[in-house]
Amino acid sequence: MSRIMNKSLLTRVAALAAVGGLLFACTSNESGDDGGADEQSAVSDNDDPGKTVTIGFSGPEADHGWLAAINDSAEAEAAEYDDIELRVAEGTNDPNQQISQIETFINGGVDAIVLLPTDGDALTEVATQAMEAGIIVVNVDREFSSPFAARTTILGDNYGMGVSAGTYACGIIEEEGISDPVIAEIQGIASLPLTQDRSQGFADALESCGESVDNQVSAEFTVESGEEVASNLLQAAPEIDVIWNHDDDQGVGVKQAFDNAGRDEFAFIGGAGSCQAMDLIESGEMEATVLYPPTQAADGIKLARLLAQDKGLSDLVQVEVPTRIVLNAPVVTADNVEEYRSLCFES
């Protein structure tokens, strides 16, 4: 019980801090914890109650920690505002079902729709219809194929994640003066565009310091698959210097495989930023993890509210909310883990 309560509290704080962090990352030196969220979000009168807006939210089925955190933080964010009436569609992995959810929102006359599509291409058509019906569509994480399908798009940076991981790996290699390092990469589901983006970024960053990936395996974002491919990977490479694992959800299994084999000679870098990964970073069992914040949908809710109330982003000179916001993918290490702790999610 206490764990569940902790989690929802945590995601709520995370949601607030994420938005604050997003908007003020360039100017603020404050860390995002301990009530910093409130200070950060109350700079303008944007948070003052406005006209009540109805927002429809639809996302994929929350079948793993990161997506569960997406949904939780979105709902927690909406609950922060008295002037938001949130309608949440049941999470689904079936594009057809999600399309009919959006159609229901259109018929119900919502003011705005925050949509994390199961498949960006498949949902583009219905999102365009919503826009044509005068509904503000906020596209989260997985992009539509047409610019007319959304008023604004907020997404994580998968290529940037790879670049961050690769750049950090280069740093380790140069710092420790490893000649001819063995670099391994554990992907998520290999056929997904996001996986290819992450791998491309990783490869490009490594190339800049003259390195390349020696061993590449792919798991399926699950603990079990992580353990399995990591076990085989360790056999394939008896001596490894750097391992980047794309996803902290599967990372639980990957770490267990390392423990089972008694191997820890490498720098272990993760991805996404789960609370477990941050624990491991604190205890020194993991080198770093690259953030892919699970608070994008919460940001989407905030943006939808601002748009529906004709407000802008208070820290920009622009009167209007920008059409595209790409989140940064910072590297969390032992030095700054406390700063990012509030963004973590339970996998």
Next chain:
Amino acid sequence: MSEKTSPATAAAPPPDEHQRMEVGAEAVPRSRFARIMASSAGRNLGLVVALAVVCVIGVITAGDLFADVDNVITILRLAVVVGIVSIGMTFVIIGGGIDLSVGAIVALASVWATTVATQQLAADFHWIIIVFTAMAVGAGCGLVNGVLVAYGRIAPFIATLAMFAAARGLAEIISDKRNQLVDDPGYVDFFARELFGVPVLVYVFALVAAIGWVLLNRTTFGRRTIAVGGNEEAARLAGIKVQRHTVYLYVLLGVACGIAAAMLLARTGTGTAQHGVLLELDAIAAVVIGGTLLTGGRGTIVGTVLGVLIFQTLSNIFTLNNLDTSDQAVAKGVIIVAAVLLQQFVAKRAGST
């Protein structure tokens, strides 16, 4: 050629297998008798040859990385979970059924066995509670499957498809879609501990395989299973309580899923609703490659174990050679077909003498 069949006959199920097959297949003429017997043995021989070929490929392409004790142990360790489920699946398929819900049952058992309540009980008493809980949950799911199939007259495909959806859903509800870590470090350590260089996990697999072999080949239960799968009506007329036996088969597979879940907990240290995704297909593939008829009435435990080992060895070799995932998928498809063809070829050669 006859020399070739004899060692395989020794390794394969005992000579009385053909008697049971007689019950299964509809009135096999005596002249074809020897041939079928030989082909059954030959089938296992074919699998041994296929596994040997895969291993030779491994040695040639990956050299010392493959032919390494640690690597062999890794392959065996990764074969444990799918292997235990496949052995249970062998019984259900021989009995003329199918179970699509094994992966979901494994997930549910892993989650139920790592709830706060279970772990508290385990902490107060002994971690063995975790294993028993997983087995009990598996048995319960199997019982539901079995009763729906045998007494509810629902096709196995549909009944277990319902369990496939429901069990994973229940697992998600219980776990709130989070990973549940095994708190007791003694649990993971026990199964990871090595006896004579082999982890306890692998012994559990061997034990389950041995029990499965004895049960199928040396007991009335096994004989009845083959009879029920071969010809349900004939089995009923012969006085076998077909419905009750069918329930037993699904419960047996459920228990196997429970054991597999306990082993998965030991491997990953985590219970989650995401465990065992697509496990049903891996298990069915291993069973069928192992020479068990998908229509029931014939099959061997040895074949299933070999089928599982061929699969795990393949993925191991792919990783050792640093193959691209897409290439792996293509290669896997080609090799599965090649393995079955090779197996049939060897069986034919063995049978034609």
